[in-house]
Amino acid sequence: MLRICVIGGSRYFGKRLIQRLLTSGHEVTVVNRGSSTPPAGAFHVVADRDDERALRTALGSRAFDVVIDQVCYTPRQADIARRVLGPRTRRYVMTSTVEVYEYEDSASPVREEAVDPRTVAVDLDAELPYGEGKRQAEAVFARDSALPFTAVRVAHVLGGADDFTGRLTHYADRIREGRPIAVPPVNHPATYVYVEEIADFLAWAAEREFTGPVNAASNGSLTTGDICAAVETRTGGKAVFQEVEVGEVSPFSFRRSYAMDNARATALGYTFRHTSDWLDRAVGETLGGQA
Template sequence: MPETCVIGGSRYFGKRLVQRLLDAGHHVTVVNRGSSAPPAGARHLIADRDDERALADALGARTFDVVVDQVCYTPRQADVARRVLGPRTGRYLMTSTVEVYAEEDAERPVGEDAFDARTIAVDLDAELSYGEGKRQAEAVFARDAALAFTAVRVAHVLGGADDFTGRLAHYADRIRAGRPIAVPAVNRPATYVYVEEIAAFLAWAAERDFTGPVNAASHGPLTTVEVCAAVEARLGRRAVFQEVESGEVSPLSFRRAYAMDNARATALGHRFLHTSDWLERAVAETLGGRA
């Protein structure tokens, strides 16, 4: 059975991924700082991934068929992981983000070739935004010719009673109170993925051998209005939208397109759902019985 290491994996779709891997027969080792235990059946190693010596000591002589890195946010973290785990694994999967396409604003969903991590500058010591941190982390791994590396660029994730982001709750609170929801004057669509769907995709990808970047998103981009419509249906109340030309807008509202093309993943053999298949369920799970 595959020896699989998950870095992070203590919450949201990470813990779902670990459970799916266990159910599929993987021998799973979870590495985190010890804030929470992994599902029963997984080996738990406690280490600070930022501490190269501590990470190496915790791993000992263990080797893995695949590593799934759920919590790599900076190029320095990637560099530590590359040195410590690179020689120990047959393949390295990093959970990346749609935010790596932050400089793109295309009318059509963007494919993986819109951003080539191998071409960008890396600064191991800079203070970086979330998206830029992921871009540079990808670059560190992608430039290691000895490493079989895959970057899974994940769309905005929705669903689950344990959704810690507060994004759907923000809409629900405002709709419930009749308060306006700030949106751009031109509100662009974005791609999304259901929490169970992204866990399933990562588990599926861990058992394949493809490398390079791959977009992970449900079919059917959504606008803020469409997301809110599902919240309205759940609460039985209407949303009030307020268009703003500049300044802060509500979460999941975008002045630029955030739509990804999932054609590569589809060609590799994975079948994504359509957002209409799960949006109402995701809202119900996140909001529970609140009305």
Template sequence: MPDICVIGGSRYFGKRLIERLLNAGHRVTVVNRGSSAPPAGAFHLIADRDDERALEKALGSRTFDVVVDQVCYTPRQAGIARRVLGPRTRRYVMTSTVEVYEYEDSASPVREEAVDPRTVAVDPAADLPYGEGKRQAEAVFAGDPSLAFTAVRVAHVLGGADDFTGRLAHYADRIREGRPIAVPAVNHPATYVYVEEIADFLAWAAEREFTGPVNAASHGPLTTAGICAPIEARLGRRAVFQEVEVGEVSPFSFRRSYAMDNTRATALGYTFRHSSDWLERAVDETLGGRA
């Protein structure tokens, strides 16, 4: 079975990914700073990915069939990974984000070609926001023609009792207490994915050979009201939405439209579910006993 290296990934959907790879019989090596242990059965290497020498030393002479990088956020991190891990693997899969499309505002779902990482300028010294950091990290890997590289652009993830973001709790608290939920005057829908399904997709992608960016998102974009609907049903109370022209809005409320098109994933052989198939379960898992 293939040797797979997972960088980071001992929390949330990364943990689920590792479990799926192990259950499929893969030999899995997890590299992180030691703050959390990987699931039982994975080999654990402790190293700071930002320290090039330490990473090289920790890896020793190991090579891999696939690297799945769960925690690459900047072009500097990508540069270190490309130099240290690029020669040790035949394929590199980076967990990217829908936020690479943060400059888009498209009425129709955005396809991968809207952001070609080969054309993105890179500034390794800059202090970059999340979406731009991911864009430039993709660009570093895509600029190496010797490396088979895949960027999985992950939609907003929902579900799981271990969701640490607090975003669904934000809505539940306001609905329960009758406080307003701030939304833009024009509140655009966005694409989402269930935590279990993104783990499935990443495990599936690690076993394939395709390269280039691929959007990972469920069918059925959701608005803020759509996300709140199962919370309203759970609590027996209606959400109060307050439109704001400027200033901060609630999580998952968007002034621009950049829902992702998942046609490429379908063509490659993976069929995502519709958000209506899992949204209620995701809310129940995350909110647990909160009422």
């Protein structure tokens, strides 16, 4: 049994992760602001992670074998967590994102060394977009030599009736109504992961000892067309694509190529499934009765 702290994580794949950890017999403490209640069996600590003093007070004398940080979006949040939780855990696992590679444009899948967080410049006071915020948050943890740190770089997540992002609904609405779907002239494939599988992977990673970045993605990249084909099957409509040179494009449409290579996860002992094994199921779960 491990003593595991999950920061945030009471929604979407986070709640699935917590349930898996409990089912495996671990002692789980969930830290959030109180806006959602963790699954039965988990201890609940209510605190604002952005308030260092309040977080330290709320945690009291608690110590952990592993911290899994599901909601670290900025280097400042990472710096607070490093100071408060670093001395009371043996290993820190941060849920990061494929978007740390957003500046890459590679014909072959991107490996972890493409972004070494130890070399990333950090600005604790800057207002940062999502990908850059995650990249700098990784950098804060990676530079703390006293804290064993793992960054799980999560691919685009699909599936679940509780997918709150609205991205698949965006496609379903346009396909059903015959409205155009905006894509770039060169629309690159990307890597994805099923919501149940990323919960499995994070639970598995919590029980291991490896450190450093690791890409978490299913085998088999997907194009916008692949995803829309699954939506077409569900809705009975037909996707109409409209190329746009500049401006906003639809979700899961990419002007740059930074699909992830999952070879390190495989070498560490975890085998991801292929997207073809779960794509139709994922789309059906999310769209549900929207057909």
